[in-house]
Structures are given as C-alpha cells and as structure tokens.
Amino acid sequence: MFRRFLIPALAALVVVGCDGNDNSGGNTSTRFSVRYEVTGTFTTACDLFYISRRDDVAPNEENKGGDSLQDTATLPWEHSFEITVTQLHPFNTQIGAVCSDAEDQDVSAVIYVDGVEEARDDRTGKNVNATAFFQLLHVN
Secondary structure, eight states, X not given: OHHHHHHHHHHHHHHHHTXXXXXXXXXXXXXXXXXXXXXXXXXXXXXXXXXXXXXXXXXGGTTSOEEEEEEEEOSSEEEEEEEEEESSOOEEEEEEEEEXXXXXXXXXXXXXXXXXXXXXXXXEEEEEEEEEEEEEOOOX
C-alpha cells in the first residue's frame, strides 16, 4: 500500500519541481547589452555574418531565437543590440568576418557584453575567417 502511494507522490513532486515558470526565486531574466566589433588592417570590404536579436517578436519573447544576418562592409564595423534571456532560453551570440586581400592583413572579431570583452578571435593572412562565439545565460 505504501509503495502504491509513494511512486505517484514522487512523480508529482518531480513534475512540480521541474516547473519552468517558478517565479519564487526572484529575478527570472537578465538583460544584456551586446556589441559586435570587427577591426583590422584590411582595406577591402569583408563579408560579415552575425546573430542579432529578432526585431519582429514581442519584447517578452525576444530571447526565443535570433536572426542570422549578413553584411559586406569595410573595417572598422560594429553592431549593437540588447537582449533579455531567461534560464530556459539562453542566447548564443556570434560574429564572423571573412576577409581577402593580396597581402597579409589582420582582422579581429570581438563580442562585448555589458561593456566587457567576452570573446575574441584574431587572424592574420591573405584570406582569413575570424569568428567569435559567446552564450548569454541567466543565473538565479
């Protein structure tokens, strides 16, 4: 009899304990300011690819996916946005630059979060690909 009661009770406890909507712990999200920066000595335009916050979603759902964007630009280049993440929905940031020139040149792809450099990739060469990644997490 005890076993018949214990197993359903434990199952209910696991289901309730895993509820992702538990707001009793206080702050349930974190807002970040993100800046991508690509600098270097390349004088020709570079192909840039990056992930940014989607503009076509409601503010309370902005962390449910990013837009993968492309641009062609001369250096230096930067892009900034703000994003709110939750424990269930982290956000992966990424910036990449593909540059080509006749001579060896330098390129750096950098991710700043709240003004702090969090990821960097420096490359030198005639044909280079510099890519930086960083995951934004909410921690209670």
